[in-house]
Amino acid sequence: MSVKINLENYTYHLPHERIAQNPLAKRDNSKLLVYQNGSISHHHFKNVTDFLNDDYTLYFNNTKVIPARLLFEKKATQKGQNGKGATIEIFLLHPLLPTADVSEAMLSTQKCTWKCVVGNLRRWKEGQILERELKIDNQSILIQAKIADRKELLIELEWQNKELDLAASTPIPFVDIVEKLGVMPLPPYIKRDAEQKDSSTYQTIYSKAAGAVAAPTAGLHFTKNVLENLAEKNIKTNELTLHVGAGTFQPVKKENFDDVKSHTMHCEQIVITKENIKSVIASKKVAAVGTTSMRTLESLYWYGTKILLKNNTTFFVEKLEPYNYDDTKLPSKKESFEAILKYMNDSHQEKLTGETEIFILPSYIFRVCDTLITNFHMPETTLILLVAAFIGQDWKKIYQSALDNEYRFLSYGDSSLLFL
Numbered sequence: 001m002s003v004k005i006n007l008e009n010y011t012y013h014l015p016h017e018r019i020a021q022n023p024l025a026k027r028d029n030s031k032l033l034v035y036q037n038g039s040i041s042h043h044h045f046k047n048v049t050d051f052l053n054d055d056y057t058l059y060f061n062n063t064k065v066i067p068a069r070l071l072f073e074k075k076a077t078q079k080g081q082n083g084k085g086a087t088i089e090i091f092l093l094h095p096l097l098p099t100a101d102v103s104e105a106m107l108s109t110q111k112c113t114w115k116c117v118v119g120n121l122r123r124w125k126e127g128q129i130l131e132r133e134l135k136i137d138n139q140s141i142l143i144q145a146k147i148a149d150r151k152e153l154l155i156e157l158e159w160q161n162k163e164l165d166l167a168a169s170t171p172i173p174f175v176d177i178v179e180k181l182g183v184m185p186l187p188p189y190i191k192r193d194a195e196q197k198d199s200s201t202y203q204t205i206y207s208k209a210a211g212a213v214a215a216p217t218a219g220l221h222f223t224k225n226v227l228e229n230l231a232e233k234n235i236k237t238n239e240l241t242l243h244v245g246a247g248t249f250q251p252v253k254k255e256n257f258d259d260v261k262s263h264t265m266h267c268e269q270i271v272i273t274k275e276n277i278k279s280v281i282a283s284k285k286v287a288a289v290g291t292t293s294m295r296t297l298e299s300l301y302w303y304g305t306k307i308l309l310k311n312n313t314t315f316f317v318e319k320l321e322p323y324n325y326d327d328t329k330l331p332s333k334k335e336s337f338e339a340i341l342k343y344m345n346d347s348h349q350e351k352l353t354g355e356t357e358i359f360i361l362p363s364y365i366f367r368v369c370d371t372l373i374t375n376f377h378m379p380e381t382t383l384i385l386l387v388a389a390f391i392g393q394d395w396k397k398i399y400q401s402a403l404d405n406e407y408r409f410l411s412y413g414d415s416s417l418l419f420l
Contacts, residue, residue, distance in 0.1 A: 005385070010379065010380055010388060012396070012399050012400070014409060018406075018408065019409050019413070020408040020409060020412035020413040022412060027045075027221050027222065028045045028046035028222070028223045028225065028226050029044060031044060031045070031407050031408070031414040032044055032047065032415050033398060033401065033402055033414070033415070033416040033417070035398055036051070036419040037419070038394065040397065040398060040401050042405055045221040048221075048226060048373070048415075052230075053233065054234040056236070056286075057235075057238055057280075057285070058235060058238070059239075059287065059289060059296075060204070060206055060222075060239045060289045060293065061204075061216040061239075061240065061241065061242050061289065061290055062204070062208045063207065063208075063292070064209055064210040065184065065202060065207070065212045065213065065215050066106070066175070066179075067178055067179060067183050067185070069183040069185050070091075070145070070157075070182050072089075072090065072130035072131070073085045073088070073130075074086045074130065075131075086123040087119075088130055088145075089120065090118055090119075091116055091117040091213070091246070092114045092213065093117060093245065094114065094115050095113070096114065096154060097112060100269075101271075103209050106174050106211060107174070108173065108174050109171040109172060109174070111157070111158045111159075113157070114155055115152070115153060116153050116155045118153055118155070121150075126147065126150065127146075128146070129146045131143070133162070134180050135180075136176055137176075139172065140161065140162040140163060141161060141162070141177070142161075143157060143177055144157070144159070145157050157174070157177075175210050184202055185213050186202065187214065187410065189410055190410075190412070201220075201412075202411070203220075205223065205224065205227075206219070209243070211269070212243045212245075213244065213245060214246065214411075215244070215411065216242075216289075216293070217290065217375050218374045218375055219289055220411075222289075236283075238275075238276060238279045240270075240271070240272050240273075240276045241270065242268055242271075242296045242356075243271075266357065267316075267355040267356065268292075268295070268355065268356055268357070269353065269354070269355055270300075270353070270354050272351070272354075274341065274344055277300075277344070278341065280297065280300070281338060285370045285371065287369070288371070288372050288373070290374055291377075291386055294386070295386075296356070298360065298366065299317040300336075301368050302321045302367075304338075304339040305325065305330060305336050307340065307343055308331050308336065313347075315352055315353070315354025316354055316356070317354075318357060318358075319358060319359040320359065322360075322365075323363075323364075330367075333367055336367070360385070361382070361385040361388075362385065362392075363389070366420060369390075369420070371418065372416075372420075373417055373418075375409075375413050375415055375416070376409040376414065378410065390418060391420070398416065402414070402416070
């Protein structure tokens with residue numbers, strides 16, 4: 001594939017004061033920009049159902065953000081220059097042991113190993129064990145962290161009940177350790193410390209599958225009332241899972257590049273069920289709630305295409321997978337998803353776990369999604385490229401209209417409803 005992307009065509013001026021630092025008191029009071037047939041109109045999110053009908057199925061990403069920032073303080077015998085023990089921050093990215101499946105890893109007990117980003121790494125000496133004590137379910141838990149591989153930043157975490165009567169203790173899953181020990185990983189453009197309220201406000205009301213380190217923020221606008229309005233209009237809903245990684249904030253670094261291989265797309269884990277696949281096959285119109293749901297749905301099409309055209313059932317979608325086929329030989333959406341369903345039936349699997357690093361950028365032809373609900377994104381990022389791929393150069397008109405009408409931007413900001 002050779003596509004020239006000039007990032008100067010995918011930038012805009014975003015004043016700092018337009019970046020929402022806090023959520024609204026009521027989620028669905030956020031503004032909603034609607035783009036349809038080339039026209040823009042302005043509304044509130046609580047009225048989003050006015051623009052949808054019973055032809056639509058909305059696909060939600062039910063991943064749950066984990067408090068992925070784990071803070072440890074070195075023992076008092078090893079002082080920092082300011083007289084205090086140095087604080088080491090371990091930012092969880094994705095698990096390796098005992099399993100790479102995020103949802104299963106969160107249920108592991110006693111020990112696990114994660115790929116991490118480590119703050120103040122130079123102060124953490126080789127072989128040194130960091131410790132924290134926690135109280136969980138009336139048990140005194142000692143959690144220890146040590147470096148398993150400094151180059152790869154693999155961190156081994158181990159925990160146990162400090163009491164002697166271990167037989168009487170209840171196994172503590174890692175998700176409980178993280179919930180108690182961790183801090184919510186707010187995006188870097190939110191210039192404040194995480195607060196207790198962020199534990200709920202930086203989480204969709206339908207979040208279930210723990211494992212994301214960033215929220216699928218398009219879903220933050222949904223309330224119980226909006227979901228009830230969808231049901232009243234017979235608009236179908238479906239939940240799938242993509243565990244959002246820290247790479248979602250990564251800018252595209254090169255101003256001009258002929259070879260998109262130069263940009264690293266981080267893998268994100270997908271978990272889908274037979275019910276998800278059957279839903280897409282039966283759908284008339286597909287609305288993706290957020291770019292994460294869109295990446296999941298479009299990745300599934302290419303996975304089904306791999307099965308059909310390459311007889312390859314490995315559930316991994318490379319970033320340039322969509323651009324390596326002859327368009328005239330590609331299957332329909334229905335054919336692709338039926339291939340996944342057949343594979344699941346033949347292999348007696350109710351659930352599939354895979355990975356995607358799909359790179360959706362201008363020139364991409366959408367195979368599944370007809371509509372996108374999404375927030376307003378940082379300039380010169382893969383998310384802007386995705387939006388531009390979906391609606392073309394009108395993305396500039398949309399973003400300028402949002403700026404002119406005092407929309408709030410990024411994770412805690414306002415929303416848009418975009419029709420292909």
